Amino acid sequence: MRQIEAGKIKKAVAELVLKANYALPVFIRRALKSAYIRETNKRAKKILKAIIDNAAIARNEKLAICQDTGLPVVFVEIGQEAHITGGSLTNAINQGIGQGYRQGHLRNSIVRDPLLRGKPGFVPAVIHTEITAGDKIKLTVLPKGFGCENKSQVKMFKPTASISEIKKFIIEVVKNAGSDACPPFIVGVGIGGTQDYACLLAKKALLKIVRGHRSRVTGHMGKLARELLREISRLNIGPMGLGGKTTCLGVNIETYPTHIAGLPVAVNISCHALRSAAKII
Amino acid sequence: MRYLKAGDEILYTGKLYTARDQAHKRLVEEIKRGKKLPLDLRGQIIYYCGPTLTPKGRVIGSCGPTTSSRMDEFTPLLLKAGLKGMLGKGIRSEDVMKAIKKYKAVYFLAYSGCGALLTRYVSKKRLVAYADLGPEAIYELEVKDFPLIVAIDSKGRSIYG
Numbered sequence: 001m002r003q004i005e006a007g008k009i010k011k012a013v014a015e016l017v018l019k020a021n022y023a024l025p026v027f028i029r030r031a032l033k034s035a036y037i038r039e040t041n042k043r044a045k046k047i048l049k050a051i052i053d054n055a056a057i058a059r060n061e062k063l064a065i066c067q068d069t070g071l072p073v074v075f076v077e078i079g080q081e082a083h084i085t086g087g088s089l090t091n092a093i094n095q096g097i098g099q100g101y102r103q104g105h106l107r108n109s110i111v112r113d114p115l116l117r118g119k120p121g122f123v124p125a126v127i128h129t130e131i132t133a134g135d136k137i138k139l140t141v142l143p144k145g146f147g148c149e150n151k152s153q154v155k156m157f158k159p160t161a162s163i164s165e166i167k168k169f170i171i172e173v174v175k176n177a178g179s180d181a182c183p184p185f186i187v188g189v190g191i192g193g194t195q196d197y198a199c200l201l202a203k204k205a206l207l208k209i210v211r212g213h214r215s216r217v218t219g220h221m222g223k224l225a226r227e228l229l230r231e232i233s234r235l236n237i238g239p240m241g242l243g244g245k246t247t248c249l250g251v252n253i254e255t256y257p258t259h260i261a262g263l264p265v266a267v268n269i270s271c272h273a274l275r276s277a278a279k280i281i
Numbered sequence: 282m283r284y285l286k287a288g289d290e291i292l293y294t295g296k297l298y299t300a301r302d303q304a305h306k307r308l309v310e311e312i313k314r315g316k317k318l319p320l321d322l323r324g325q326i327i328y329y330c331g332p333t334l335t336p337k338g339r340v341i342g343s344c345g346p347t348t349s350s351r352m353d354e355f356t357p358l359l360l361k362a363g364l365k366g367m368l369g370k371g372i373r374s375e376d377v378m379k380a381i382k383k384y385k386a387v388y389f390l391a392y393s394g395c396g397a398l399l400t401r402y403v404s405k406k407r408l409v410a411y412a413d414l415g416p417e418a419i420y421e422l423e424v425k426d427f428p429l430i431v432a433i434d435s436k437g438r439s440i441y442g
Binding site for chain 2: 047055064066107108240273
């Protein structure tokens with residue numbers, strides 16, 4: 001058994017909060033830059049330039065990329081040979097979140113009671129844990145903004161549904177996200193499992209590297225992702241919903257086996273500021 | 282304001298008042314109860330924005346727009362009370378479009394998801410009301426050359442077609 005101090009987890013989470021909120025991942029920056037080059041609509045180009053400048057200012061001046069510093073979603077992969085000492089995992093994560101958000105002067109966007117609301121705070125995070133092989137812990141922090149989270153959807157299809165019905169649903173979700181959810185989007189799709197599991201898969205799909213049109217994922221899922229990206233790009237939503245071909249930076253699909261009676265499909269929309277950071281300890 | 286056309290891009294210098302979901306709910310409740318509002322809305326612009334905490338040595342933290350349509354159900358009453366402009370992101374409802382035309386107001390867009398960039402244009406921030414709402418409190422912002430896009434003009438024309 002490898003011993004891992006809870007304090008170490010807290011410290012790592014606090015660091016990841018700052019990294020995720022200040023520095024847009026390289027692959028998103030790259031995707032924005034190539035979209036800027038390809039875009040032909042004058043206004044869309046101008047907005048993309050503002051988005052690229054914004055990311056540089058945030059990184060250089062240690063400012064939040066977006067004022068919606070999200071609901072912190074934390075994915076934890078715990079090796080079965082790892083033993084956490086000196087406190088609970090949940091407390092360590094939430095303390096790290098609190099520390100990072102306070103230190104970074106980020107936004108207190110979390111209300112304790114979903115109905116009574118009340119004064120917002122920084123915690124708790126939504127935590128997804130998974131037991132894996134080995135003796136390490138992988139922590140991933142995804143501060144999820146709610147402009148786009150509000151537009152995410154799930155649908156339980158019949159097992160006999162055609163690919164084109166599924167595509168139609170996914171494209172409708174993107175259309176409905178429209179100008180509200182800060183396009184260009186990254187679209188996470190979860191197919192299979194149960195209703196709740198499909199939603200988790202869709203969120204996890206947002207953690208994968210976004211390659212957009214350069215995606216080389218093989219098989220029928222790769223084909224589906226590329227077709228979706230092509231069709232979404234034709235919607236002419238564009239940056240801020242004001243037109244242009246840059247509506248989506250990439251579509252990532254995660255799948256899981258499912259039941260003979262069903263076909264769950266979940267879509268998790270991310271705004272252009274798809275922020276995440278990970279660390280293995 | 283009445284000369285602005287949907288699609289125009291302008292640089293705005295003046296005051297903005299931040300207010301989002303909970304502040305809207307309270308303002309509208311106070312109007313309905315016939316109470317005096319904590320700020321005079323007449324001729325003012327509301328910015329749908331909840332900034333982050335303010336880092337040391339800065340005027341404001343990241344401060345981009347939030348989704349305007351969540352405020353749709355409250356907006357017509359605020360326009361009736363004299364509000365002249367709204368600043369946010371995304372489309373508005375039919376009712377809001379009609380009210381904008383009726384009260385000759387304007388709905389603007391700010392660069393969305395660009396909260397760090399927009400800090401450059403804010404020179405002052407002052408708490409006005411509802412401090413208990415944290416980032417959803419009403420703040421008065423003084424801005425200089427803040428880039429805006431006219432989305433719905435006072436004649437009811439929309440950039441979204």
